Amino acid sequence: MLLCDRCFPRSVERRFRKAVYEKRMALPGEKIGVAVSGGKDSITLLHLMAELGRVKKFRVVALSVDEGIKGYREEALTCAREAASSLGVEHRVVSFRESFGATLDEMVRLAGEEGTGLDPCTYCGVMRRYLLNRMAREAGLVRVATGHNLDDEVQAILLNYLRGDLSRLLRLGPAYSSREGFVPRVKPLREIPEREVAAYALLKGLRVHLGQCPYARGIHAEVRDFLNRLESRHPNCKFGVLRTFERLKEGLGEDRKPEAELVGCEVCGEPTPGRVCRTCELLKGLGLR
Amino acid sequence: MKVRVKAEGREREVEVAEGTTVGRLLEELGYDRESVLVRKGKKLVVEEERLSEGEELEVLRVVTGG
Ligand code: SF4
Numbered sequence: 001m002l003l004c005d006r007c008f009p010r011s012v013e014r015r016f017r018k019a020v021y022e023k024r025m026a027l028p029g030e031k032i033g034v035a036v037s038g039g040k041d042s043i044t045l046l047h048l049m050a051e052l053g054r055v056k057k058f059r060v061v062a063l064s065v066d067e068g069i070k071g072y073r074e075e076a077l078t079c080a081r082e083a084a085s086s087l088g089v090e091h092r093v094v095s096f097r098e099s100f101g102a103t104l105d106e107m108v109r110l111a112g113e114e115g116t117g118l119d120p121c122t123y124c125g126v127m128r129r130y131l132l133n134r135m136a137r138e139a140g141l142v143r144v145a146t147g148h149n150l151d152d153e154v155q156a157i158l159l160n161y162l163r164g165d166l167s168r169l170l171r172l173g174p175a176y177s178s179r180e181g182f183v184p185r186v187k188p189l190r191e192i193p194e195r196e197v198a199a200y201a202l203l204k205g206l207r208v209h210l211g212q213c214p215y216a217r218g219i220h221a222e223v224r225d226f227l228n229r230l231e232s233r234h235p236n237c238k239f240g241v242l243r244t245f246e247r248l249k250e251g252l253g254e255d256r257k258p259e260a261e262l263v264g265c266e267v268c269g270e271p272t273p274g275r276v277c278r279t280c281e282l283l284k285g286l287g288l289r
Numbered sequence: 290m291k292v293r294v295k296a297e298g299r300e301r302e303v304e305v306a307e308g309t310t311v312g313r314l315l316e317e318l319g320y321d322r323e324s325v326l327v328r329k330g331k332k333l334v335v336e337e338e339r340l341s342e343g344e345e346l347e348v349l350r351v352v353t354g355g
Contacts, residue, residue: 005332040351151352198351199326199333210350224352228323 005203012200016048016188023175025145025186028057033136033144033183036062036083036091038076040201040208041147043083045189047206049145050087060087063135063144065128066095068103069213076209083206092139094131100279101288108215110286120215123282130279134270136183148187151194154238155223157245162223170249180262181271193238292340294318296348305340312336315348324352 019025026032026049034049036042046062053060062084066073077093084091097103102110104127108120136144148156153172160169178184189197201208230237260273267280267289276284283289291302292314305314311334315322327334328347340346 008333193323195323195326195351198349202326202328202349203333225321225324228352229321231323232321 009200009203012192012196013048015192017052019174019188019191020052023186025143025175025188026053026056026058030142031059031061031140033061033063033139033141035132035144035146036064036080038079038209040198040210041149041189043079043206043208044197044201045145045147046083046087046089047204050089060089061139061141062089062091063132064091064093065131066093067124067128068096068105069215070105072211072213075211079207079209092135094135096127099131100127100283107286114286116285119217121217126278126282130270133183141183144183144185145188146185147189149189149192149194149197150238150242151224151227153190154227154241155220157241158223159220170252290342292343293345294348309340310336311338311340314340320348324350326351
């Protein structure tokens with residue numbers, strides 16, 4: 001970070017606006033969702049979006065999912081609530097418990113008892129996306145912005161690469177195309193390093209939750225630390241990974257298989273390429289459906 | 290010379306060479322600079338900044354998970 005306390009926040013705001021304009025992430029008159037967990041990235045994003053929305057005349061709605069992770073999510077959600085109310089932004093919250101009949105903590109226990117062999121992040125990730133999408137659609141939002149920063153994106157590229165998950169790898173991007181029933185997602189902070197997002201939040205005096213999820217898994221943290229060590233010694237390698245990936249993706253784009261057609265899940269009616277959606281499958285495995 | 294460093298809820302005194310930069314101090318303490326921010330009072334400091342005797346710094350971890 002080479003800028004002073006005044007110039008630095010402006011540089012973050014400039015990069016954020018550039019992403020929003022270039023990828024047409026929010027247009028006048030639109031109603032845009034912002035997924036807010038309460039961490040520094042999503043709180044920063046909510047502030048940036050709400051401020052830009054006032055100028056550019058789009059409306060912002062904050063969306064939060066309470067997975068039910070004891071000792072972690074409660075405080076984060078308090079930060080989310082505070083941010084939304086201080087910005088005068090509508091805030092919608094849904095919980096795993098009221099939607100699925102169990103908190104993530106309870107699901108983790110059930111998964112152990114049933115021997116599903118799946119880790120907490122699988123349940124958490126799939127079901128959070130499911131609820132965010134449903135909330136966004138019900139609220140009539142045209143897009144949902146998420147707080148993914150440069151580090152998140154580069155970690156995801158590397159993780160999918162390491163796992164050999166090509167289809168997931170190629171789906172990563174600044175904006176997801178829209179498909180029937182799915183509200184497209186956009187990532188306005190995708191080119192801003194995590195450390196700079198944190199510095200912005202700090203300099204702006206935003207109240208954010210900085211805790212670590214008790215279920216954060218091994219390889220993810222290892223990849224993160226590896227990238228940070230590399231970046232410390234070889235500045236700009238994170239951007240390098242992102243740029244190379246984008247060029248590869250452009251080149252591979254044409255060879256991709258068309259995505260499977262979507263139908264309504266037989267159990268819950270949400271859009272899915274199969275008969276039963278992944279969330280209902282997971283719930284069934286836990287004896288919750 | 291000595292500086293005071295607050296990190297992860299602990300405060301300690303660290304002996305550093307004259308002219309040591311913030312970046313160098315982080316290395317000596319085993320932090321990689323990408324994972325932390327350094328604060329002096331209410332201001333963030335850059336890695337190039339040189340330390341002076343008796344200064345108080347706070348190291349904040351910025352990477353989180355979840
Ligand atoms: S680390 Fe896993 S369980 Fe925790 S919030 Fe993230 S996805 Fe959910």
